[in-house]
Amino acid sequence: xxxxxxxxxxxxxxxxxxxxxxxxxxxxxxxxxxxxxxxxxxxxxxxxxxxxxxxxxxxxxxxxxxxxxxxxxxxxxxxxxxxxxxxxxxxxxxxxxxxxxxxxxxxxxxxxxxxxxxxxxxxxxxxxxxxxxxxxxxxxxxxxxxxxxxxxxxxxxxxxxxxxxxxxxxxxxxxxxxxxxxxxxxxxxxxxxxxxxxxxxxxxxxxxxxxxxxxxxxxxxxxxxxxxxxxxxxxxxxxxxxxxxxxxxxxxxxxxxxxxxxxxxxxxxxxxxxxxxxxxxxxxxxxxxxxxxxxxxxxxxxxxxxxxxxxxxxxxxxxxxxxxxxxxxxxxxxxxxxxxxxxxxxxxxxxxxxxxxxxxxxxxxxxxxxxxxxxxxxxxxxxxxxxxxxxxxxxxxxxxxxxxxxxxxxxxxxxxxxxxxxxxxxxx
Amino acid sequence: xxxxxxxxxxxxxxxxxxxxxxxxxxxxxxxxxxxxxxxxxxxxxxxxxxxxxxxxxxxxxxxxxxxxxxxxxxxxxxxxxxxxxxxxxxxxxxxxxxxxxxxxxxxxxxxxxxxxxxxxxxxxxxxxxxxxxxxxxxxxxxxxxxxxxxxxxxxxxxxxxxxxxxxxxxxxxxxxxxxxxxxxxxxxxxxxxxxxxxxxxxxxxxxxxxxxxxxxxxxxxxxxxxxxxxxxxxxxxxxxxxxxxxxxxxxxxxxxxxxxxxxxxxxxxxxxxxxxxxxxxxxxxxxxx
Numbered sequence: 001x002x003x004x005x006x007x008x009x010x011x012x013x014x015x016x017x018x019x020x021x022x023x024x025x026x027x028x029x030x031x032x033x034x035x036x037x038x039x040x041x042x043x044x045x046x047x048x049x050x051x052x053x054x055x056x057x058x059x060x061x062x063x064x065x066x067x068x069x070x071x072x073x074x075x076x077x078x079x080x081x082x083x084x085x086x087x088x089x090x091x092x093x094x095x096x097x098x099x100x101x102x103x104x105x106x107x108x109x110x111x112x113x114x115x116x117x118x119x120x121x122x123x124x125x126x127x128x129x130x131x132x133x134x135x136x137x138x139x140x141x142x143x144x145x146x147x148x149x150x151x152x153x154x155x156x157x158x159x160x161x162x163x164x165x166x167x168x169x170x171x172x173x174x175x176x177x178x179x180x181x182x183x184x185x186x187x188x189x190x191x192x193x194x195x196x197x198x199x200x201x202x203x204x205x206x207x208x209x210x211x212x213x214x215x216x217x218x219x220x221x222x223x224x225x226x227x228x229x230x231x232x233x234x235x236x237x238x239x240x241x242x243x244x245x246x247x248x249x250x251x252x253x254x255x256x257x258x259x260x261x262x263x264x265x266x267x268x269x270x271x272x273x274x275x276x277x278x279x280x281x282x283x284x285x286x287x288x289x290x291x292x293x294x295x296x297x298x299x300x301x302x303x304x305x306x307x308x309x310x311x312x313x314x315x316x317x318x319x320x321x322x323x324x325x326x327x328x329x330x331x332x333x334x335x336x337x338x339x340x341x342x343x344x345x346x347x348x349x350x351x352x353x354x355x356x357x358x359x360x361x362x363x364x365x366x367x368x369x370x371x372x373x374x375x376x377x378x379x380x381x382x383x384x385x386x387x388x389x390x391x392x393x394x395x396x397x398x399x400x401x402x403x404x405x406x407x408x409x410x411x412x413x414x415x416x417x418x419x420x421x422x423x424x425x426x427x428x
Numbered sequence: 429x430x431x432x433x434x435x436x437x438x439x440x441x442x443x444x445x446x447x448x449x450x451x452x453x454x455x456x457x458x459x460x461x462x463x464x465x466x467x468x469x470x471x472x473x474x475x476x477x478x479x480x481x482x483x484x485x486x487x488x489x490x491x492x493x494x495x496x497x498x499x500x501x502x503x504x505x506x507x508x509x510x511x512x513x514x515x516x517x518x519x520x521x522x523x524x525x526x527x528x529x530x531x532x533x534x535x536x537x538x539x540x541x542x543x544x545x546x547x548x549x550x551x552x553x554x555x556x557x558x559x560x561x562x563x564x565x566x567x568x569x570x571x572x573x574x575x576x577x578x579x580x581x582x583x584x585x586x587x588x589x590x591x592x593x594x595x596x597x598x599x600x601x602x603x604x605x606x607x608x609x610x611x612x613x614x615x616x617x618x619x620x621x622x623x624x625x626x627x628x629x630x631x632x633x634x635x636x637x638x639x640x641x642x643x644x645x646x647x648x649x650x651x652x653x654x655x656x657x658x659x660x661x662x663x664x665x666x667x668x669x670x671x672x673x674x675x676x677x678x679x680x681x682x683x684x685x686x687x688x689x690x691x692x693x694x695x696x697x698x699x700x701x702x703x704x705x706x707x708x709x710x711x712x713x714x715x716x717x
Contacts, residue, residue: 022716099548099550099552102445105446106446108442108443108444109441109442109444110441115551117549121547126476127472127476131475135472138464139551144468
């Protein structure tokens, strides 16, 4: 942060910000501990409830969601904040939006903040769209006169003019989001804070919102802070990127570098996984088949080189008699873009309580070099061609490296995830 | 950071957030800036409450009217508590109106944090706007109820059965502010204390009911003999404003100046203390609620 040029105005400054959360349920036991701590404090004794080595991130009862954040954000910047779940992104935004206060440290904000941790805060279903615009707008800090002046623009942007005097409980969820987002973007604020709100709404509206935010940053000189798991919107919108991990800033600077940093940081390098305690996603309604474990055969790392194939051993158990079951192997990039899939045409069948094990070998040499995550899906198909998922688990990650003479480093952004074989060239 | 030179010289919107809390910063200026929000919250509470009901705002009349009739039967007829010659229904309507006003202030504000957690957890605005708007909507509700009370009052005035002290009616706004502040103070203290431990919120409905019997609501203060219980009742800060209210409208009761002053002092202390702990709790209640 020392190499800052003089013409940049500081909008947000955080120094030594920490946020501590208490883990577990708050109940009678907490009151007892509170009283003990208080008693010890007034008698100048050591707090019996403070743990030894309390500077660790988690010490059983408390958890440091943010552990010493120093950041400076300048005027007109669009800053993306990325990090895996639990890295502290949302906590950071909550502190900046003043929803909760830091445990330690100082934050200075030089401007008004329009914070959208959620769309449509304060919307009440019984009131009409117009009434809710007033409600939402004033909650976000506008006065009634300011809203009056902007009402037309807000309605225009929201695309719900026809329904503006209808109670919002009759709105579709898309209309609801559009109206709410429209209010937020029309705030007179110097700083906009957004937590993945773009995930809702249709594609066209998402694009419109991104454009609006970019315009806010570039033309109007507003500052945008944006949290997302979607690397593509981060790339489109942001010109600086902050990577959080375990409550600390591990990177700040160039967006592409930040994304790479984040991905490398989130890759999990185990070569075997057990799914005993893995909670299945909602859409897996049946428990006919459960994958027990997965491992790479004969490997002690997840790095595959050149023409090496993935040799995967899966073990699963039938909870019911099953026939016609197939397996699908899905590859995704670390920013959750779908890359490719492979279908196994062998039909598995088994009887109740039978445990089965099988080895699968996948050729991956047409994938671009990089880091990937995978998913294993068991599904059942009937004669009509319909299929139904029986089990779905996130699989092992893998890294593909290609080391050939004269190879350029692969640029996924420009060239995609699939590498075609080199052409046959005939020179005439 | 060392590049202080780049920090903006002055912006009207500079906000400093620190882990150190300033206890006596009441942030009333900011609350004033959000006055439109207070008004909208107040409006919303009415709009939402009576949408999709057949009788709509008529409930505002029906509720206290039925309660007053029940009081008249139970306390007036069955228990035979005297009302100093004031027509019973009028006495109970008056008392009920002023008590409902106060108890609404307490109970509505007692759930400020828990009831608004979803909004408070997403966006910042001065939290004090919510309790203030609760008091405002209680005042409006009181006003509506009073129109019914006044109708009855006119009837008995013509019959010559009541003799209001008209000059004391000028004190009415002060009585309302007095009870509003007290209700706000008590309510937000309860709500601040319930973010962590919910026990108090269970107690509050019950407590308010007990409080009503400790206040001369269903009986006139004059029914009590001199004694420790009467003193206790006078120390109860709700007693003095209630007595002033009835003294003005019904010409019954007394204005006891020393106890009114004591009551005001208690009210101001409770309100100040309430706002202070409310502002303290506001900062981090989202973590424990």
